[in-house]
Amino acid sequence: MSPIDEEQLQGLQGVRDFLRIRTSYDVLPLSFRLIVLDNDLLIRKSLNILIQNNIVSAPLWDSHNGRFAGLLTSTDFINVIQYYNQFPEQIDNVEKFRLSSLRDIEKAINVQTLETVSVHPSRPLYEACSRMLRSRARRIPLVDVDDETGRETVVSVITQYRILKFIAVNTEQHTSMMKRTIREINLGTYTDLATCKMTDSVLDVINSMVVRNISAVPVIDKNNVVLNVFEAVDVIPCIKGGAYEELKSTVGEALSQRPEDFPGIYTCQEDDRLDSIFQTVRQSRVHRLVVIDDNWHLKGILSLSDILKYVLFHGEEGDYFPQT
Ligand code: ADP
Known part of the structure; x- marks a missing residue:
């Protein structure tokens, strides 16, 4: 090794x-x-x-x-x-x-x-x-x-x-030892990504979240450039007051209802090392990272569960469990 x-x-x-x-x-x-x-x-x-x-x-x-x-x-x-x-x-x-x-x-x-x-x-x-x-x-x-x-x-x-x-926050002395890039340790999902466009209906995006059991879908333009991320929690303001019809509205309209303190989306690149990912987590309100290239093209998704699974189970015999 x-x-x-x-x-x-x-x-x-x-x-x-x-x-x-x-x-x-x-x-x-x-x-x-x-x-x-x-x-x-x-x-x-x-x-x-x-x-x-x-x-x-x-x-x-x-x-x-x-x-x-x-x-x-x-x-x-x-x-x-x-x-x-x-x-x-x-x-x-x-x-x-x-x-x-x-x-x-x-x-x-x-x-x-x-x-x-x-x-x-x-x-x-x-x-x-x-x-x-x-x-x-x-x-x-x-x-x-x-x-x-x-x-x-x-x-x-x-x-x-x-x-x-x-x-x-508490184990910087350990996380700073993790110098492999996310590409090298194959962290995150890079194939068969669920994505949406600003003009897609909220209902369609919800359906894809349910089918895939995921809670966020990157919003891209026609050139695969990342514009935003639609999250399951974005549904809540849409149906306020029982307005289930609002779901026919577009992703773009729904995103405009986000609270003012919305922390924004976080990105990383495949050549980022795990220690720098932990630094981002330490400093910001990160709920997932969208993996992009130099030109903001979508490459993949790094979810918190991807990181936690790696941290808990990587290299542990018998502790691997397949993703569904
Ligand atoms: P989240 O809650 O951020 O959706 P999960 O922890 O449910 O993330 O992710 C489960 C698995 O699905 C992870 O391996 C993650 O990389 C993958 N995943 C998350 N979002 C997407 C997406 N939009 N397209 C494809 N795979 C995804």
């Missing part, structure tokens, strides 16, 4: 050891707010609450059984949209649906029900991270269970974004 690979592996090992001695509690800020929604709430109202509070997901609580009932995310709203499109005669009922009906909606449109994985906040971060990657969830709720009463408490939710940020 070359010295550069050896150093890279040593860096990876350092990060893994760090994740094994830290817990999800360590990732949480000292003070934070948590909005938990009752499963009996109307879906329409839950959407308004997310928008008013400037959040994109929330844990659900089953108050009849005093139990955690899963996580509400933009995927659920996308499912409601799909349902409405498949059963347009049901539009009046869509207004009456409660969060507890989300599972029935999934069944009706025949999408795979997401596992309601959760993790105890004092388990090692490595475990939280690997459970998240294995279940393909981008966020995982931290659920504490009282030993005596068995009662559950939702403590918080951690995301791939937060974990990667935590790694980038």
Whole structure:
């Protein structure tokens, strides 16, 4: 093995050891707010609450059984949209649906029900991270269970974004050892990319996100130049107030509704080294990187899960699991 690979592996090992001695509690800020929604709430109202509070997901609580009932995310709203499109005669009922009906909606449109994985906040971060990657969830709720009463408490939710940020900020001595370029370690997706144009309808883009189980699609022009990225969360303002018809609007129109504090999109090149990717993650609010060439032509996508999978599992025997 070359010295550069050896150093890279040593860096990876350092990060893994760090994740094994830290817990999800360590990732949480000292003070934070948590909005938990009752499963009996109307879906329409839950959407308004997310928008008013400037959040994109929330844990659900089953108050009849005093139990955690899963996580509400933009995927659920996308499912409601799909349902409405498949059963347009049901539009009046869509207004009456409660969060507890989300599972029935999934069944009706025949999408795979997401596992309601959760993790105890004092388990090692490595475990939280690997459970998240294995279940393909981008966020995982931290659920504490009282030993005596068995009662559950939702403590918080951690995301791939937060974990990667935590790694980038706290393990610079290890990530700075990762000097291989993303091309050399084949990190990211470069073939069969899902893309869209500014003039495509939001509905078409949503369909491709559902089919591919991805949460972002680069927006390109006719010369394959990257203009923007359409994200699953961009759907939320589009359907505000139950305006499901708005989805016929174009990607360009939807992107113009982004909040003012939208952090923008991040790019990288195939010759960028992993240590510099970590530097970007440390300094910015990165949710994925679009891989481009010198002229902004689209080359690929580097998602947070691509990076985390590499960091956790590269070179670990028996720990490889194929992408679906
Ligand atoms: P995201 O949440 O950013 O969509 P995921 O973690 O779901 O990313 O990505 C899952 C896999 O799909 C990753 O290997 C990623 O590189 C790939 N991927 C993400 N977006 C696209 C896209 N638009 N086209 C093709 N593959 C993609």
